[in-house]
Amino acid sequence: MSTTFKAACVQVNAGTEILPNLQAAGDLVRRARDAGADFIAMPENVSMIVQGRAKVMERVKPESEHPGVPFFADLARETGAWLLAGTLGILLDEKRVANRSYLFDDQGRAVAHYDKIHMFDVDLKDGESYRESATFRPGERAVVANTPWGGLGMTVCYDVRFAYLHRALAQAGAKIITVPAAFTVPTGRAHWHLLLRARAVETGCFVIAPAQVGTHDEGRQTYGHSLIIAPWGEVLADAGEEVGFCIADVDMARVEEARRMVPALTHDRAFEVVREGF
Numbered sequence: 001m002s003t004t005f006k007a008a009c010v011q012v013n014a015g016t017e018i019l020p021n022l023q024a025a026g027d028l029v030r031r032a033r034d035a036g037a038d039f040i041a042m043p044e045n046v047s048m049i050v051q052g053r054a055k056v057m058e059r060v061k062p063e064s065e066h067p068g069v070p071f072f073a074d075l076a077r078e079t080g081a082w083l084l085a086g087t088l089g090i091l092l093d094e095k096r097v098a099n100r101s102y103l104f105d106d107q108g109r110a111v112a113h114y115d116k117i118h119m120f121d122v123d124l125k126d127g128e129s130y131r132e133s134a135t136f137r138p139g140e141r142a143v144v145a146n147t148p149w150g151g152l153g154m155t156v157c158y159d160v161r162f163a164y165l166h167r168a169l170a171q172a173g174a175k176i177i178t179v180p181a182a183f184t185v186p187t188g189r190a191h192w193h194l195l196l197r198a199r200a201v202e203t204g205c206f207v208i209a210p211a212q213v214g215t216h217d218e219g220r221q222t223y224g225h226s227l228i229i230a231p232w233g234e235v236l237a238d239a240g241e242e243v244g245f246c247i248a249d250v251d252m253a254r255v256e257e258a259r260r261m262v263p264a265l266t267h268d269r270a271f272e273v274v275r276e277g278f
Contacts, residue, residue: 001252002148008037008247009210009226011239014049014182016217018059021047022071024243025086032245033079039147040079040245041210043226044099044116044157044180046086051218053135060089060097069102069110077108082147086180086210087116087156096137101154101180103145111146114154115139118162124186132158142168149252150175153205157181160195160209163202170203170265175255179209188223193235200229204259206250213241231258 010028014021025046032040047068050056063069072085085102092098099116117140119133142165143154153169153176160166160179169177177199183192192211200207206229213224226239228248236248259265 001150003252005038005149005250006036006247007206007208007228007250008032008035008040008245009208009228009237009239010040010042010245011211011213011224011226011243012043012046013214013243014043014045014047014212014216016048016050016055016059018047018067022068026071026075028243028245029075029081029083030079032247033081035245035247037081037247039082039084039149039208041084041178041180041208042086043210043212044087044101044182045089045212046180047088049182049212049216049220051216051220055217056089056097056135060091062091063100066090072102073104073108073110076104076106080106082106084178084180084208084210092137097135098139099132099136099156101156101178103147103152103154112143112152112154114143114156115141116156116159117142117165118158120158124184128184128186142172144169144172144174147176149250150255153177155179157183160199163199166199166203166205167265170205174203174205175252176206176208176250177203179207180211181209182212183223185221185223188225192223192225193227196227196229197233197235200231201233202264204231204255204262204265206231206252206255211239213239213243231255
């Protein structure tokens with residue numbers, strides 16, 4: 001396995017129609033490849049962002065019919081880069097959708113996919129509310145994919161708040177964790193950098209987190225700041241608050257270095273939780 005490579009996060013502002021969004025993402029992938037990226041990650045909902053169950057159900061497609069799957073397969077083959085196709089909305093049946101992340105190798109083969117496990121059902125200030133579970137079916141399996149640089153653990157957006165998932169991925173062989181996201185502005189300002197750096201430090205993994213940015217359908221706003229983070233917690237690249245991409249050199253030797261200094265992944269202990277004084 002190679003020990004060094006260049007990783008890039010593509011940062012997009014997805015609209016409501018799939019084909020223009022694919023084209024915009026593809027243009028940025030090509031630019032990132034021209035800048036030397038070997039692995040290029042795209043955000044959650046890279047093919048569309050729409051508000052409300054009705055709009056989602058009007059546009060999503062089964063995997064066999066979704067234009068994003070062959071588009072990104074062809075793009076990986078064209079560029080010769082490994083691609084993480086953020087997530088696509090994949091129709092499972094007449095009622096539910098999977099929020100599915102795809103990993104394509106440099107030959108255009110879909111080598112792994114992951115369905116987002118944790119649903120974003122929240123009520124923020126000023127009436128900002130989301131019920132992802134009303135439309136999407138939660139995934140039931142965690143995924144570590146083999147890459148030329150080591151195991152890659154796949155997560156999506158709200159998953160970042162569940163440390164046990166990332167620990168399980170690292171203990172199953174992940175040395176890189178991807179977190180494609182469409183983080184809200186309020187939660188992004190408060191928690192995005194904090195949570196991603198914590199996941200990197202806890203697992204001794206590189207964290208690659210491409211994000212949506214800007215204003216979308218019905219005024220929804222996303223935070224941006226796609227990040228590439230080293231296992232010791234340093235931010236290697238931050239895409240800021242504009243459409244574009246960020247890129248960083250990744251040295252996989254840093255994973256073993258961090259885990260050797262703080263071998264927390266080997267320090268699990270059984271315990272019981274006791275409630276006292278209630």
